[in-house]
Amino acid sequence: MDVVGLVAVGAVLAAGAGIGLWRRRNDGRLRSTSPAKDVVGTGRGAAGTGKDAAGTGKNAVATGKDAAGTGKDPASVAVEAARAGRPAAEPRSVVTPDVEETPADIAEPAHDRLDPGLLAALGIAPARATLLQFSSAFCAPCRAVRRVSSEVATLLPDVQHVDVDAESHLDAVRALNVWRTPTLFVLDADGRVAKRATGVPSKPQLIAALAEVLPAPDSAPGQR
Amino acid sequence: MAVTVAERRRGARVGRMELDPRGQRFAAALTSVVLIVVLATGSGWLALAQAAVFAITAADPRRGPYPLIYRAFVLPRIGPPAEREPAAPVRFAQLVGFVFLTIAAIGYLSGATALGVTFAALGLLAAFLNAAFGLCVGCEVYLAMRRLSARRAA
Numbered sequence: 001m002d003v004v005g006l007v008a009v010g011a012v013l014a015a016g017a018g019i020g021l022w023r024r025r026n027d028g029r030l031r032s033t034s035p036a037k038d039v040v041g042t043g044r045g046a047a048g049t050g051k052d053a054a055g056t057g058k059n060a061v062a063t064g065k066d067a068a069g070t071g072k073d074p075a076s077v078a079v080e081a082a083r084a085g086r087p088a089a090e091p092r093s094v095v096t097p098d099v100e101e102t103p104a105d106i107a108e109p110a111h112d113r114l115d116p117g118l119l120a121a122l123g124i125a126p127a128r129a130t131l132l133q134f135s136s137a138f139c140a141p142c143r144a145v146r147r148v149s150s151e152v153a154t155l156l157p158d159v160q161h162v163d164v165d166a167e168s169h170l171d172a173v174r175a176l177n178v179w180r181t182p183t184l185f186v187l188d189a190d191g192r193v194a195k196r197a198t199g200v201p202s203k204p205q206l207i208a209a210l211a212e213v214l215p216a217p218d219s220a221p222g223q224r
Numbered sequence: 225m226a227v228t229v230a231e232r233r234r235g236a237r238v239g240r241m242e243l244d245p246r247g248q249r250f251a252a253a254l255t256s257v258v259l260i261v262v263l264a265t266g267s268g269w270l271a272l273a274q275a276a277v278f279a280i281t282a283a284d285p286r287r288g289p290y291p292l293i294y295r296a297f298v299l300p301r302i303g304p305p306a307e308r309e310p311a312a313p314v315r316f317a318q319l320v321g322f323v324f325l326t327i328a329a330i331g332y333l334s335g336a337t338a339l340g341v342t343f344a345a346l347g348l349l350a351a352f353l354n355a356a357f358g359l360c361v362g363c364e365v366y367l368a369m370r371r372l373s374a375r376r377a378a
């Protein structure tokens with residue numbers, strides 16, 4: 001018996017369990033991109049656009065209620081409810097709230113727009129919101145992200161899903177600071193990065209993140 | 225680690241192949257056990273044998289020794305898989321395992337035991353993460369390596 005080897009076995013198994021549990025906890029979490037806003041806003045629920053909604057608030061609340069009354073599909077009701085800044089209790093029943101949400105996200109002009117040339121190189125057409133996915137050939141969970149993202153993009157109007165091969169876009173990989181695949185970005189209509197996630201986000205998490213990014217319904221009459 | 229053009233072409237040909245993910249977890253669990261024995265006994269020959277297993281599985285994931293054991297003894301008891309996963313990530317991970325265990329075997333057999341322990345332990349970490357959590361470490365560092373190597377070339 002090799003004592004050093006046995007010590008190594010114990011150390012590796014302990015380290016592996018730690019790494020594995022940590023990854024399981026953080027995998028797929030959608031985080032706001034500005035580090036200052038990484039504070040977890042627990043209990044705020046899906047009431048995403050708080051500050052921003054001040055101007056359009058009344059209108060949005062009215063349409064949100066209307067949507068709930070007319071029995072639209074749960075996802076779009078949840079999106080509108082979240083957009084309207086209603087209390088957390090109601091959307092909670094429809095969609096699991098994203099604990100990572102930070103109300104100041106859209107109101108703050110801190111995010112820079114991505115270079116239009118970069119967006120064009122990645123094949124991103126203008127849309128109200130974009131799910132930008134970086135994948136690679138040696139990536140099993142990329143397939144799950146692809147499935148969830150394209151389902152959400154089909155569910156919500158005018159949301160596009162763009163899946164790019166990270167290896168053939170290394171300049172974009174550096175510009176966006178991507179180190180692992182799958183990495184998913186939520187871009188708003190102006191091409192700003194609102195959220196990012198490595199790993200596989202859940203469908204409700206993704207819908208809640210998009211709710212924060214999508215503009216108010218009165219600016220997009222085609223939606224109803 | 226550089227993936228050669230030939231490797232890529234071969235990958236493209238076998239790329240359509242799909243595997244039962246439970247088979248990979250089973251293989252990773254067996255690999256973990258073997259690597260624990262390697263570390264406990266300090267056997268360079270067992271490390272070399274595991275390196276050979278990695279090489280065979282990287283060449284053809286369905287003919288690998290552990291997948292064969294899985295299909296012969298485990299699969300008949302648990303039934304067909306609900307989903308399958310692409311083979312390319314698995315083959316890449318096996319290739320990484322092969323390199324690590326080859327270095328470990330050289331270390332043990334040449335008397336550089338510290339080298340052997342280090343690389344066998346790294347191999348065990350990757351195999352254990354795969355078996356217990358379904359994480360593919362080799363697949364995850366792939367992009368990081370591409371990023372760094374391309375920057376160096378530029």
